[in-house]
Structure formats: C-alpha cells, structure tokens
Amino acid sequence: MDKIKSLPGANRLIRHFKIHGVPMALASNSSTANIESKISYHKGWKECFSVIIGSDEVSKGKPFPDIFLEAAKRLNKDPADCLVIEDSLPGVLAGKAAGTKVIVVPSLPKQTHLYTSADEVVNSLLDIRPEKWGLPPFQDWIENTLPIDPWRIGGPVIKGFGRGSKVLGIPTANLSTKDYADELVEHPSGVYFGWAGLATRGVFKMVMSIGWNPYFNNTEKTIEPWLLHDFTEDFYGEELRLLIVGYIRPEANFPSLESLVAKIHEDREVAEKALDLPSYAEFKDDPYLTKL
Ligand SMILES: Cc1cc2nc3c(=O)[nH]c(=O)nc-3n(C[C@H](O)[C@H](O)[C@H](O)COP(=O)(O)O)c2cc1C
Known part of the structure; x- marks a missing residue:
C-alpha cells in the first residue's frame, strides 16, 4: 500500500490532544486492517488513539451513525460530549446523526457550501481552535502567527490578473504555480509570511496569499x-x-474591497512584527535566498 501523507497540521493536532490527555478514537469507513496498515506509516500515531474502529466492525458505515456511536461507547463517552473531525460529507452526516459536534476540513476546495450540517467548516487543520470546543488551546501561536516547517519555493516573477497594484494598491510579485502543482495541493490555502530573495536586489520581508x-x-x-x-x-x-x-x-471573503485591503494591511503588520522575532529572523540569511 502507498504511503499516505498526513494533512498539514494533523501531527500537531494529534500530539496536542495526546499530551493534554484528551482521549481520541479513529473511526473510518476503511476496514480496521486497512487503517492499521495506513497508520503504521506515521510514527507514534497508533499509540495516541484509545480506540481504532473500521467499518467492518459495525453493520453500517458512514453516513450512518453506527461507527461514531460505537467509538463513543468504547471511549466511555456520551456522543454529545464528543467532537468529530471529518473531511467528507458522509462523515459529517454520520457524526451529526450520532449526536456529536462536527468540525469539517473539506477534502475538496471551494466546497464549503456542501457542509452546512457541520458545526464548523475550517479551511485546514491549522485553523482548528480547540478552546472553542472546551478543549485545551494550542500554545504554539506566537503574536498571531503559527510557525510552520519552512517551505522554499522560487521562480521568475509573473504577472497576476493585474488587480494587485491597480485595484488594491498592493503590488504582488506572483510566482508561477506550474512547478509546484503537487505541493500546492498539499499546502492549505491561506495567508503566510516569510522572506523573499530577489537575484539583484536582496532579501525582503514578505506576506503572501496562497489560494x-x-x-x-x-x-x-x-x-x-x-x-x-x-x-x-x-x-x-x-x-x-x-x-x-x-x-x-485562512483566506476569506469580504463585504467590500476596502475591508479586503484593510485586512491585507493588517496581515502586513502582523508579518513585519513577527519577522523581527529571532525564531523567524534567523531564516533571513538562508543561502536559498542569498545565493541565487
Ligand atoms: C497578504 C495577503 C492576503 C490576502 N488575503 C486575501 C483574502 O483573504 N481574500 C482574498 O480574496 N484575497 C486575498 N488576497 C489576494 C488579493 O486579493 C490578490 O493579491 C489581488 O487580487 C491581486 O491579484 P493579482 O495579483 O492576481 O492581480 C491576499 C493577498 C495578500 C498579499
């Protein structure tokens, strides 16, 4: 079986709940054997779950509630006290039918409207705020930013749709996505920041949107x-x-162009301040930026 890459933020989320003693069940429409095989690629994950349950262990899989009812039973919890994190519509329906709270991270982009029965639709696992659900908050946000594994991408600057400087007064130096198709699928859309190196001009602070x-x-x-x-x-x-x-x-929609522009300027301030923190500033001298 192919190695299954984890979603960005999955490891962080699982470790967080484990460290804080929040019991977790893994309930999937795959067979238990299949789950066990997939999870074995991720070091330490299996031990984080108190219960692992596949569809072969219940009479009806998702969208029926059976699998979540059984998972809650094995965790010794009332379903109403459980939070399901799902990526599919059958999973959301199953969780709601079982009486749990449901957060969904849709596996397909731009599909938010299909998930109206979920309690919350988030763009990526990075956007889950456990405290909203009475769970311990993440402690890794620094001054409104979340450190990520550094990601290096580059290429010639291309023209966007031309709205950046003309309509918004925000001139973006767009990169072609053609060499990054796979990585882009894996990387959640959203607003990120870091450092930008230009061949003849030097290294600059940078805030960006992907999506x-x-x-x-x-x-x-x-x-x-x-x-x-x-x-x-x-x-x-x-x-x-x-x-x-x-x-x-995450990227967002806005009621007006002014509010979009105001938010992007707020992002700029967040990024500019954060990039002075030693843990982010240290990347400024990275050879990837300076030796091109
Ligand atoms: C820091 C930053 C944050 C952004 N956030 C959003 C957003 O939340 N929603 C959105 O629709 N566009 C967002 N944008 C994208 C702008 O709308 C986009 O850069 C603009 O449309 C220019 O596009 P163009 O270069 O293709 O002409 C953001 C851009 C930047 C640089």
Whole structure:
C-alpha cells in the first residue's frame, strides 16, 4: 500500500490532544486492517488513539451513525460530549446523526457550501481552535502567527490578473504555480509570511496569499507574495525565492474591497512584527535566498 501523507497540521493536532490527555478514537469507513496498515506509516500515531474502529466492525458505515456511536461507547463517552473531525460529507452526516459536534476540513476546495450540517467548516487543520470546543488551546501561536516547517519555493516573477497594484494598491510579485502543482495541493490555502530573495536586489520581508482569492473567486490556485518594500520599478521575469516560515489566517471573503485591503494591511503588520522575532529572523540569511 502507498504511503499516505498526513494533512498539514494533523501531527500537531494529534500530539496536542495526546499530551493534554484528551482521549481520541479513529473511526473510518476503511476496514480496521486497512487503517492499521495506513497508520503504521506515521510514527507514534497508533499509540495516541484509545480506540481504532473500521467499518467492518459495525453493520453500517458512514453516513450512518453506527461507527461514531460505537467509538463513543468504547471511549466511555456520551456522543454529545464528543467532537468529530471529518473531511467528507458522509462523515459529517454520520457524526451529526450520532449526536456529536462536527468540525469539517473539506477534502475538496471551494466546497464549503456542501457542509452546512457541520458545526464548523475550517479551511485546514491549522485553523482548528480547540478552546472553542472546551478543549485545551494550542500554545504554539506566537503574536498571531503559527510557525510552520519552512517551505522554499522560487521562480521568475509573473504577472497576476493585474488587480494587485491597480485595484488594491498592493503590488504582488506572483510566482508561477506550474512547478509546484503537487505541493500546492498539499499546502492549505491561506495567508503566510516569510522572506523573499530577489537575484539583484536582496532579501525582503514578505506576506503572501496562497489560494483562490475568495473575494475574486479565482478558478486557479495562485501564489501571491507581497514584498514589503517600496520598489521603484517592476521586476517581472526576475528570479524570486521565497522562504515561507509562518501562517497567519485562512483566506476569506469580504463585504467590500476596502475591508479586503484593510485586512491585507493588517496581515502586513502582523508579518513585519513577527519577522523581527529571532525564531523567524534567523531564516533571513538562508543561502536559498542569498545565493541565487
Ligand atoms: C497578504 C495577503 C492576503 C490576502 N488575503 C486575501 C483574502 O483573504 N481574500 C482574498 O480574496 N484575497 C486575498 N488576497 C489576494 C488579493 O486579493 C490578490 O493579491 C489581488 O487580487 C491581486 O491579484 P493579482 O495579483 O492576481 O492581480 C491576499 C493577498 C495578500 C498579499
């Protein structure tokens, strides 16, 4: 069986609940043998779950409630006191039918509207706030930013749809997504920040969005870094390197262009301040940025 990559934030979430003694069950429509085989690729995960249950152990799989009712029973919990984290519609329906609270991280992008029965739809596992559900909060956010495993991407600067500087007054130096198709699928859309290196100009602070720009409802996922420096001329075609070190928020829709612009400026302030913190500042001298 192929190795199954975990979703960004999955390891963090599982370890967090484990460390805080929150009992967890893994309930899947796969067979128990299949789950055991998949989970064996992720070191330490199996031990984090008090219960592992596959659809072969109940008479009806998701969207029927049986699997979550059985999981709650084995955890010795009332379903009403359980929180289900799902990625599929049958799973959401099963959780609600069992009487649990349900958060969904839709596995397909731009499908939020299909999940209205969930208690909360989040864009990625990074956006789960356990305290909303009476669970211990994450402690790893620093000044409104979440450190991530550094991600390095680069390429020539391309033109976007031209709205950045004209409509918004926010000139983004877009990167082509063609070399990053697989990585982009794995990386949740959202607002990130880090450092940007330009071949002839140096290294600059950077705040960026990755995604479909819900306000403009793009059909393509784009990479749009805003280099936090007043450049006097365009640099389309120049080699740009990005070292992305932290996450700020999911992309959002806004009631007006002004509110979108105001939020992006708020992101800028968050990023500028955070990048002065030693844990983020240290990446500024990374050879990926300076030796291009
Ligand atoms: C830091 C940052 C945050 C952004 N956040 C959002 C967002 O939440 N929602 C959205 O629709 N677009 C967001 N955008 C994207 C802008 O709408 C986008 O950069 C603008 O449409 C310019 O697009 P263009 O370069 O393709 O012309 C963000 C951009 C940046 C740089």
